[in-house]
Amino acid sequence: MKEELEFDNQRKDEEIVIVSRRHPWVLAKTGLIMVGLLAILFLAFLIFGASLISSIALLAILVIMIVYGFIRWFVFANDIFILTNQRVININQGGFFTRRVTEAELANILNVSYEIKGPIKSFLNFGDIMVDTSGSDNNLLVLRNIENPHFVQERIVSLQKKAQGSGGSPFASKPIIR
Secondary structure (H helix, E strand, O other): OOOOOOOOOOOOOOOEEEEEEEOHHHHHHHHHHHHHHHHHHHHHHHHHOOOHHHHHHHHHHHHHHHHHHHHHHHHHHHOEEEEEOOEEEEEEEEEOOEEEEEEEEHHHEEEEEEEOOOHHHHHHOEEEEEEEEOOOOOOEEEEEEEEOHHHHHHHHHHHHHHHOOOOOOOOOOOOEEO
16 A cells, blocks of 8 residues: 655655655764753762752753654754655754754756765765755755665666656656655
8 A cells, every 4th residue: 555645845747755754863963962961860879969959950851862762863863855756855953042054946956966075974974965956046956965866876867767758767756765
């Protein structure tokens, strides 16, 4: 059974090909901060014991951890890349009240490249995809920390060629959700 996906401002004849979030590794920094806060909490108990100061530190650090963790998860969960048979859409969630939506028509794409930089990104196979477009002031659309960027680049190029009338790819009609 094929799952029907939809998003706001989707055109009637537009089909979703790929829906992807940033690679989960981007949450590693949040995890390290959480571990650091727990270490501070542990040190507070070692130094002060079960006192009023350590109890206040425990409560403060737990509240900070919960709020910080929720904010980072919210940003991660709402930072989405969508590839359709007509356009590339990047929803960049910067915080609770900051969202930037950028899109590029496949017919206006001039060049698609990707970059995997560093040992962790190389080992886990994620990186940035740069989509160069015509017809706007800011001609570069950057999709950050996308899993398997080579595959995504190939899908964008095959759909771009199809949109520009140069043929297409046999796998362009199957949706992929990550």
